[in-house]
Amino acid sequence: MTLEILTSDSLGPVRHGFFTRHGGASSGVFSGLNCGSGSSDQREIVAINRARVADAMGVESDHLIGVHQIHSATVITIDRPLAEKPRADAMVTATPGLALSVLTADCQPVLFSDLDAGVIGAAHAGWRGALDGVLDATVDAMENLGADRNNITAVIGPCISQRAYEVGPEFLDSFLAQDPEYARFFANGAGDKMQFDLAGFGLHRLRTTGVGHAEWTRHCTYSNPDRFYSYRRSTHAKEADYGRLIAAITL
Numbered sequence: 001m002t003l004e005i006l007t008s009d010s011l012g013p014v015r016h017g018f019f020t021r022h023g024g025a026s027s028g029v030f031s032g033l034n035c036g037s038g039s040s041d042q043r044e045i046v047a048i049n050r051a052r053v054a055d056a057m058g059v060e061s062d063h064l065i066g067v068h069q070i071h072s073a074t075v076i077t078i079d080r081p082l083a084e085k086p087r088a089d090a091m092v093t094a095t096p097g098l099a100l101s102v103l104t105a106d107c108q109p110v111l112f113s114d115l116d117a118g119v120i121g122a123a124h125a126g127w128r129g130a131l132d133g134v135l136d137a138t139v140d141a142m143e144n145l146g147a148d149r150n151n152i153t154a155v156i157g158p159c160i161s162q163r164a165y166e167v168g169p170e171f172l173d174s175f176l177a178q179d180p181e182y183a184r185f186f187a188n189g190a191g192d193k194m195q196f197d198l199a200g201f202g203l204h205r206l207r208t209t210g211v212g213h214a215e216w217t218r219h220c221t222y223s224n225p226d227r228f229y230s231y232r233r234s235t236h237a238k239e240a241d242y243g244r245l246i247a248a249i250t251l
Contacts, residue, residue, distance in 0.1 A: 003033065003056055004227070008155040010213055014113045014120065015057060016249035018157035018217065020227040024049045029239045034229070036103050036244030050246075057099040057248050064099045064248065067091060069124045073132040075141040090123035090138040094145045099250035105231040106160040106221050108202045109247035112138060112211075114147035120249050125156075127171075130202050131178060139209045152211040157247050158228050161220035162187065162197040165232075171196065221245070 003023035007016060024033025025048045030041045033049050047061075054064040062081045067088040074088040079095045091100045092112075100122035102109050108130065112121035123129075123138045139149050169192050175182040185204070187195040199216040206214035221228040234242035 003052060005056060006157065006217055006219065008215065008217065010153050010215055011111065011113050011155055011249070012115055012153075014115060014249060014251065016111050016113070016247075017056065018109060018111075018219075018247045019053060019056075019245060020158075021229055021243060021245065022227065023052065026243060029234065029241060030243040032229075032243060033246070034243035035101075035246040036105075039244060040241045041243070053101070053246055053248060054099065057250050059097060059099045059250060063097060064101055065091060066101045066103065069103065071126050071128040073129060073134040073137050075121075075123075075134070075137045077141060077145065089125070089129050089134050090121060090141070092119065092121040092138060092141040092145060093251070094119045096251040099248045101246050101248040103244040103246055104157075104159065104221075105229040105234075105242050105244050108159040108198060109157040109245070110135060110138070110154055110202065110206075111157065111247060111249045112142060112152055112154045113249065114142060114151045114153075116151055117145070117147040118251060119145045119147040120251055122247065122249055125202055127196065127198060127201075130198070130205055131175065133205075135202060135205045136209050139206075139211060149210045150212050153213045154206045154211050154215075156199055156202050156206075156214075156216040158217060158219035158221050158245065159199055160222045160230065160232060162195050162200065164220060164222035165196045165198055166190075166193050167196045168193060
């Protein structure tokens with residue numbers, strides 16, 4: 001099976017992709033393109049999958065850059081391949097030939113580009129990272145490299161949709177403590193549960209930063225097991241582990 005790579009016209013000629021699970025070498029619960037070295041999948045198989053992604057992005061395997069994701073607002077500026085993965089959740093670069101990548105399995109993968117300035121970024125934004133400001137921090141870091149936020153395009157890739165994201169009242173309280181207006185990203189669920197709009201919240205934070213354009217590809221990871229991995233779906237199915245999707249962008 002060949003790789004399936006979702007792209008956005010809004011990112012223009014910048015090479016990028018939100019990779020689905022199609023076209024990988026993994027099997028079992030990881031069946032497909034599992035790119036998560038932190039999973040219990042076979043390391044050599046994950047390496048094969050990542051090499052396929054690097055080839056699709058037109059870079060050497062060691063130029064497909066990732067970080068040790070920790071659900072933070074930490075952004076790293078990259079100008080060369082990394083010997084070890086720093087603890088962070090976003091990267092920016094103005095160096096051609098490097099492919100910035102993030103791993104997700106329900107969280108938001110967000111790719112950024114200011115084509116005129118030659119600056120790109122990639123962020124992993126779960127609810128905690130988005131609330132703490134990882135998207136805002138990525139835009140700030142791109143500006144530090146010469147980008148103009150008015151010229152930045154940001155695209156949120158496949159993530160869990162509101163209808164599949166049930167949360168408890170304490171989750172809602174975390175958002176209201178920062179801004180009562182965030183109540184609009186929650187809908188009533190069963191009992192005291194709520195349904196959280198992760199992509200809607202991500203778009204709000206991006207637009208509040210003043211980026212020129214922000215959009216979501218409108219793909220739900222939970223609802224399409226054939227194409228996407230989902231942490232929450234795997235948990236509900238009581239599976240031992242789950243695969244990780246990759247999104248990448250390069251100049």
